[in-house]
Amino acid sequence: MQSVISIKNLSKTYADGFQALKDVSLEIEDSEILALLGPNGAGKTTLISIVCGLVNPSSGSVEVSGHDIISDYRAARELIGLVPQELTTDAFQTVWQTVSFTRGLFGKPAKPSYIEKILRDLSLWDKKDNILMTLSGGMKRRVLIAKALSHEPRILFLDEPTAGVDVELRKDMWDVVRGLRASGVTIILTTHYIEEAEQMADRIGIINKGELVLVAQKAELMRKLGQKQLALHLREPLERLPGGLDDYELELSSDGRELTYLYSTQGKRTGVRGLLSALQGAGVEFKDLDTKQRSLEDIFVTLVKEQS
């Protein structure tokens, strides 16, 4: 795979001394969807802001399709569309005006047929003459996406695109993203939600405290991380695990009343059925059971531990 964005040893320290990025290097491949995961303040937005030209890097370099983002910023920026995290729109323009404005700002001559297509795809066509200030939050989010697409970018950055967004918009948005990907657009999105990354991304990068902890193919990562936990609440406390259950690597709680079993949802077999019949065979009875997805936070803890 050819890389479309090449980030080398990028660091950023803000004027107040806060170090938002520490020596980040990352190759983003052509036509992939890369999800950047990380808690608030991890440096995701700073990374995007540097690539897009909103923040000056302290050191390191970024190339977009071989164009340096500083010395050759025009060529680099022409290729990029950015949907910011905050709902920042002008107040008094119409939807049509603001989307056309962005296209002009990016140096492209007017092309009403293309703007119409974007607005239709994003279910904004019937709002095209509405004043921005009168739109709901969800509609503004759509407008921001339309603006970012107005100049036909080859790379699209979506910074927390689904924060505070309803189900319908999320669905529309992912349809648009899939369509863009199919047409060869590279997409970089940041998110808090692992399910989102799981659904959409080809690769996942994890940022924590300004460091890129890990970048991996989604399938690989999900195998590692996409585990569920089954908890069995026993009728009678056990002193120790009965024989014949060794294969399942069960964990017995200290009071002997709860058994936990970790399994992967990605594998062909979860082993849950086998476990339950093995328990029956061993005469262990349970009164209740529940399953729990490992949260992003658990995954972080694991990863950060692994890393150090």
Added chain:
Amino acid sequence: MNLQGVKAIYRFEMERTWRTIFQSVVSPVVSTSLYFVVFGSAIGSRIKEIDGISYGAFIVPGLIMLSLLTQSTANASFGIYFPKFTGTIYELLSAPISYFEIVLGYVGAAASKSIILGLIILATANLFVTIEIAHPIWMLTFLVLTSVTFSLFGFIIGVWADGFEQLQIVPLLVVTPLAFLGGSFYSINMLPEFWQKVTLFNPVVYLISGFRWSFYGVADVGVGVSLAMIALFLSLCLGIVWWIFRTGYKLKP
């Protein structure tokens, strides 16, 4: 050169003028007419002539200058402050557009508005008194140079301002007093000698004097000095704008 980008900014700013036509054009015309009626008739009935020009006609260049200075500053500062305030500045910074082109769009639009406004005020004044323009080319030169210079000045204020109060304070507390004290309504030769000297530190004196010379051929200070002062102030503003973009001051952390 991203001409489409410059055009987009310019159009955006001009559309803002049409949206706020009352605030942008009608209100300066009304207030100028009021100055004209009040100063022209109240004082004009006592002062017949200054340098051989009727008082009513004498104040016209000063009135135009007063509006040019305050409106250029206010328009250009608001134009760049508002995207900073709403956050839409991210678009400008992420677009393939140079700083020079951004300034060209914003300052070009603000200066255009001021020039149009100046001409409207001139036409309005023409309804009250007969105005001759001795040096029309120089008149337009002063009009354009002043509009551009003070639009640049406004752009700087807009980048610097952290709130609406700071945005207002410079046009209200600096530009307006300097324009009033710079001989909009009188010739500085009418002042006591000491105040004449003090007034020479007011940069606006040179603008008004030069502009008035282009109308009537009379001036408080030499025309060359007036032009030099505008050129100096223009280069100063250009230098500051260049520095703002080079360092990313208040725009780009």
